[in-house]
Amino acid sequence: MSGLKLFHTTNSGVTEVTPHLAEVEADVQGLVEAHMEMMLGVRFLAREYVIDCVDGGRIDSLGLDENGAPVIVEYKRGTDTGVINQGLYYMSWLMAHRDAFQNLVRDRLGAWAAAQVLWNAPRLICVAGDFTRYDAHAVREHRRSIDLVRYRFFGKDLIGLETVASVTGRTLTARRVRRDGAELPPVRGQGGALAELAEAVDEVLLGLGDGVSRVQRKQYRAYQRLRNFACVCPPQKNKLLVYLKADPKEADLVPGFTRDVTGLGHHGTGDLEVQLRTPRDVERAQELFRASYAVA
Numbered sequence: 001m002s003g004l005k006l007f008h009t010t011n012s013g014v015t016e017v018t019p020h021l022a023e024v025e026a027d028v029q030g031l032v033e034a035h036m037e038m039m040l041g042v043r044f045l046a047r048e049y050v051i052d053c054v055d056g057g058r059i060d061s062l063g064l065d066e067n068g069a070p071v072i073v074e075y076k077r078g079t080d081t082g083v084i085n086q087g088l089y090y091m092s093w094l095m096a097h098r099d100a101f102q103n104l105v106r107d108r109l110g111a112w113a114a115a116q117v118l119w120n121a122p123r124l125i126c127v128a129g130d131f132t133r134y135d136a137h138a139v140r141e142h143r144r145s146i147d148l149v150r151y152r153f154f155g156k157d158l159i160g161l162e163t164v165a166s167v168t169g170r171t172l173t174a175r176r177v178r179r180d181g182a183e184l185p186p187v188r189g190q191g192g193a194l195a196e197l198a199e200a201v202d203e204v205l206l207g208l209g210d211g212v213s214r215v216q217r218k219q220y221r222a223y224q225r226l227r228n229f230a231c232v233c234p235p236q237k238n239k240l241l242v243y244l245k246a247d248p249k250e251a252d253l254v255p256g257f258t259r260d261v262t263g264l265g266h267h268g269t270g271d272l273e274v275q276l277r278t279p280r281d282v283e284r285a286q287e288l289f290r291a292s293y294a295v296a
Contacts, residue, residue: 004019006160008155017158018154019152019154026074040227041126041296042063042071042073045105046059047062049061057093060074061075064113065123065285067161068118068217070119072094072122072123074127079129081134084126090124091124099130112197118217124147127149127161135148144167148164160237163225166211197276201240201276205223208290217266220234220268222268228270229244229270230244231270231295233268241273241274244271244289245296250291251272257275272292
């Protein structure tokens with residue numbers, strides 16, 4: 001990992017755990033596929049998926065993210081300047097063969113999941129030993145959502161993932177515009193106070209760090225890095241409900257403000273519910289927003 005040092009502590013001192021690359025690319029692919037939902041927030045669908053076109057090819061991994069967006073994951077053991085173009089080639093094939101992907105989703109996850117696929121937000125995740133500065137620049141020139149993720153193994157049983165660059169596809173931008181020119185997602189049926197509250201929440205969540213993307217679904221707006229860290233639902237009477245990935249067990253739950261919804265059905269993702277009624281509530285919630293962002 002760039003600039004990161006890891007040490008193992010013992011009673012006699014500390015020992016540095018030396019980072020290293022995988023022996024073969026398949027080691028990275030196999031580990032990520034086995035734990036894809038935990039690592040990337042993506043449900044695994046298929047590996048080495050053969051595409052039926054003149055030039056052929058195999059997509060390393062296919063998946064579906066938390067918001068229903070199709071995801072292509074490509075792996076490289078070390079640094080490979082062709083990984084982005086290779087992934088975009090597969091992305092073009094995917095967008096031209098939507099029925100094939102939806103049939104795959106239907107076979108793996110059922111008809112309901114297949115009907116919910118979000119085709120305006122396909123994603124490419126490149127997992128590699130490293131990337132060049134030209135790679136980080138290149139992703140900003142494309143219209144697709146692309147995440148560059150650097151991996152390192154530490155010792156025998158630790159792996160680290162670091163997002164090097166994350167770009168939101170322009171197809172995800174919404175229709176409303178703030179005073180500074182940045183776009184906001186549509187907010188349906190809100191009065192003036194709740195509209196301003198929703199706008200304030202949007203600004204806070206987008207401002208938590210680089211690489212935050214926003215995905216609009218009918219039932220909620222998701223804010224994500226690699227994984228969702230917040231989901232904002234449409235107003236309910238006089239409040240906004242925000243669901244966070246922060247651990248409810250580590251939060252001081254306040255009746256009427258925060259609630260543990262583990263195991264309870266709701267739109268979006270996350271087990272900590274935050275109820276927002278006033279601008280003061282947004283200020284109170286910012287520490288929880290940051291904690292959720294940190295674990296995404």
